[in-house]
Amino acid sequence: MRDQELKKAQDSIKSRVDQVVDCGLWNVGPLLFNGCVKLLDIGRNWNTLSYTPIQSIPNMLNGRAEMADGIYDDVIRTESERMNTDRMEMTVEIYESAECVRDHDFRTETNTHQPLQRTGSDYVKIRSSRAAAVCLVLLCVLLLTAVIVLCVTFTLERRQLISKNENLTNERDQLLTNITNLSEERDGLKIKNKNLTNERDQLLNKNTALTNDRDELTKERDQQLNMISNLTEERDQLLNKNMALTNQRDELTKERDQQLNMISHLTEERDQLLNKNMALTNQRDELTKERDQFNQERNELWKMLNEMGxxxxxxxxxxxxxxxxxxxxxxxxxxxxxxxxxxxxxxxxxxxxxxxxxxxxxxxxxxxxxxxxxxxxxxxxxxxxxxxxxxxxxxxxxxxxxxxxxxxxxxxxxxxxxxxxxxxxx
CATH class of the missing domain: 3.10.100.10 (Mannose-Binding Protein A, subunit A)
Incomplete structure (x- = not known):
């Protein structure tokens, strides 16, 4: 019975390994397989444990717990060591582990064919060992589940880290692009600053020249103001003389205007009389011509009337x-x-x-x-x-x-x- 249960445990472990391998968890498969082999080694030692006293079972369970912790540590350590190994090497290790399991099964079967003579106390020991085996198997299942959950968690975290890394890479590229653009703008601003500095220097030179010109013009302006003040005094004197002469001229002008008005009135009267005389003369001449034409036309009409009726x-x-x-x-x-x-x-x-x-x-x-x-x-x-x-x-x-x-x-x-x-x- 013990051998059959051990064989079932081995088959279940193999099936779980195959499932892990089929699922593509290549990094986890070899670790699980090594843990299973250790468990098989423990089971192989159960033949010797079957004859120990019942009182030694608690010590044995404590040793099994320490061994499980060692297996867990080995699994974690082996996982960290084999994260970067090749898939083909993992597959070879899986096959080698499978061959070891088959050899172990064969030795176990040969041992089971040996006839044993068991007493009542032997059956009690066998039952205790079977209970310990069941506990170990349950512990193994829990260990496998924890390892699988850890692998899935590590995979998700790795994907998240990869996506974060990609995002950071894109941000880095954008920052590099921005830095490049800012560098170009900085160079452009430096060139503009240099040009503005040159223009400023030129303007300062022009300002200096204009300042000198302003000073010279200020001196000339002062000289001109002095001349203007002198000329203003002379102008005032001349204006006074001019005012006196202007008054005299106005008086003479009034007298002249009065005489001119009298002359113009007399001239207008003369012109009016001449125009009237000319108009009357022209009217007389026109009337004389019209009279002559009328007489001539009248005579012609009378002739035509007489000739043509x-x-x-x-x-x-x-x-x-x-x-x-x-x-x-x-x-x-x-x-x-x-x-x-x-x-x-x-x-x-x-x-x-x-x-x-x-x-x-x-x-x-x-x-x-x-x-x-x-x-x-x-x-x-x-x-x-x-x-x-x-x-x-x-x-x-x-x-x-x-x-x-x-x-x-x-x-x-x-x-x-x-x-x-x-x-x-x-």
Missing amino acids: GYIYQSSFYFISSEKRNWAESRRYCTERGADLIIINNREEQEFVKKMPGGTGVWIGLTDSDVEGRWKWVDGSALTSGFWAFGEPSGYKRENCAVLFSSGWHDYLCNDAFKCICEKNI
Whole structure:
């Protein structure tokens, strides 16, 4: 029974080691395996312990506790020594430890085949040893659990330290960058300071030169002030003399102004009289010319009236041609006689012309031959209001000259032949 329980304990320890190895805790595996081997060595010595007196069990348990503390110290020490070893060396150590366990199992089995003769006291000792073994196994489990918790805690702390180290590294890089930027700014400020120092020196030199110039100018100013004071005294004397002369001049000026005013009044009266005389002379001459022109025009009109049988309306003289001509020849006929084709300005003149004998079917001085649709009189003025017959003008681009009928104006071809009515201002 003892051998079977020992074998079970060995199998459980091996399984825990395999789990630790599978989980990747390479640094912890060899340590646990060494602890288990020591426990197996303790179990191997149980054969000798089975025949000790029951009274020695407390001493044995105290020794086991000291041995457990030694194992724990060995585990911690071995962990610190093997933190930086290679994974392959750890694996080799695990396999070597496993072979030692197998050898130990084989020796144990050979010992179990030896026949033993046990008495009643032997069974009591065996039971006590089994209880001690169970306690040791529980102690081993607690030790393994504590080691695993410590490993996990160490791993988390290591990760935290790594992250803190990375953060500190980044902060260090940032600080180095800031130091570099500050160094560049410092160099720039040194250069600026040097430039400002040079400028200050230059300004000090200029200030010294300006101070010297100021002193010289101050001396000159004092000399000038002395001269000004002397000149001021002379000016005051001259002003007094000038005031006396000015008073005399003012009196003489008043007398002269009075005489000039009298002369100017007399000159104005003379000029007014001369202008009036000239105006009257010019008016007389103009009236004489107008009278002569009027007499001449009156005589010419009487001749024309006698020759052409014309008519007078307001300030215009009208006469009608005896022959039919086109519009351009009719206008030439009028201009050769000092007149032009008629310009009808209002309805009264329109009715007067219509009542004249032969006053219908005659050319008038209206055409749009220059710009189609823009009717103008022969004097160049634009037509503002006309007396067109219904539906007129209707000739578009072909009929560009106006003919007076009793129904109103009509547009005809300018090459058609009609009589014309001429108008002359009198």
